[in-house]
Amino acid sequence: MNNAGRVSIQKLRALGGLAGVVLLTVLWLLWLLRWAPGAIPAPQPTLTILIWHWPFANRPPELPSNTCSSYGVTHCHLSTNRSLLASADAVVFHHRELQARGARLPLAERPHGQPWVWASMESPSHTRGLGRLQGIFNWVLSYRRDSDIFVPYGCLEPREGPAPPLPAKNGVAAWVVSNFQTRQRRVQLYQQLAPHLPVDVFGRANRRPLCSDCLLPTVARYLFYLAFENSQHPDYITEKFWRNALAAGAVPVVLGPPRATYEAFAPPDAFVHVDDFGSARELAAFLTGMNESQYRRYLAWRHRLRVRLLGDWRERFCAICARYPHLPRDQVYQDLQGWFQA
Structure with a gap:
């Protein structure tokens, strides 16, 4: 090979080396920009959450593309289109439909590694069929x-502006109940309270149903509301506490999990817990003996906090996207029944 050929090869090698250095430099700069403060973040992919059967409904609600954005969750798409099973980032199954066998688990068509979510807001006392799951x-x-994915029935958040005024109170205690069974502790406690405490009972059980728009204005006229859960289980605090009592402006008298659980969600002076009293008569005497100053202390939280109700299944399902990056991909509930009934 002559000298000119050797020079050309050397030039090509030099140019190749220079190109490699430039490429590495560009990649390094891109890496720095990726992690630099104020750098433009990489686009976040949109997650698709497939709801196999919409809870308690034959037809799902409309699910526009901005459904989750309205709840503060971005890059999240809810769908009930089962043809998306192969591509969905997670699939949700509501237990009531599985329990009634109205929904079939597509086990044979399940893509490998696809997370499946078991969803239920019912207590273990009203949940059957977990053994086959x-x-x-x-x-x-x-x-x-x-x-x-933790989704309570409600929560308290900081209030902006003054609290709305409450109507005049013209009743002592109210209770709205549809399922009245003497074996339930809440029914037994009510029967023990009734001789000592004036309680107006509404709902189908007493043939005094309240329309959805009538419940809160009706309860607001009472000093107390019997927020008695239908069963007592860890963290099981339902709309009876959040909507029927706190949102209505009545002081809840609670029967459910221990006081410490309620205090994890609300101020300790925002409710009266039945476990603090030795008998129903003692509880009734405490409620009826309360003066106006003592009563107002139970409503003081309203000046700094407001109730946010979390009863919309769309918001609950959007929460899956918010939690998605933090959830373990290799986790499997081998004993779902044992976990839920613990």
């Missing part, structure tokens, strides 16, 4: 604080 679900959506 072992080793299927990766994540749980429920009111339990130890759920993968």
Whole structure:
């Protein structure tokens, strides 16, 4: 090879080396920009959450593309289109439909590694058929604080502006109940309270149903509301506490989990817990003996906090996207029944 050929090869090698250095430099700069403060973040992919059967409904609601954005969750798409099973980032199954066998688990068509979510807001006392769901679900959506996707029935958040005034109180205690069974502790406690405390009972059980728009104005006229849960389980605090009592402006008298659980959600002086009293008569005497100053202390939280109700299943399902990056991909509930009924 002559000298000119050797020079050309050397030039090509030099140019190749220079190109490699430039490429590495560009990649390094891109890496720096990726992690530099104020750098433009990489586009976040939109997650698709497939709801296999909409809870308690034959037809799902409209689910426009901005559904989750309205709840403060971005890059999240809810769908009930089952043809998306192969591509969905997670699939949700509501237990009531599984319990009634109105929804079938598509086990044979399940893509490998796809997270499946078991969803329920009912208590263990009203949940059946968990034994046949072992080793299927990766994540749980429920009111339990130890759920993968924790969605309580309500919460308190800072209030902006003054609290709305409450109407005049012209009744002592109210209770709205549809399922009245003497074996339930709440019914037994009511029967013990009734001789000592004036309680107006509404709902189908007493043939005094209240329309959805009538409940809060009706309860607001009472000093107290019997926020008695139908069963007592960890973290099971439902709309009876959040909507029927706190949102209505009545002081809740609670029967449910221990006081410490309620205090994890609300100020300790925002409710009266039945476990603080030795008998129903003692509880009734405390309620009826309360003067106006003592009563107002139970409503003081309203000046700094407001009730936010979390009863919309769309908001609950959007919470899956918010939690998605933090959830374990290899987790499987081998004993879902044992976990939920613990």
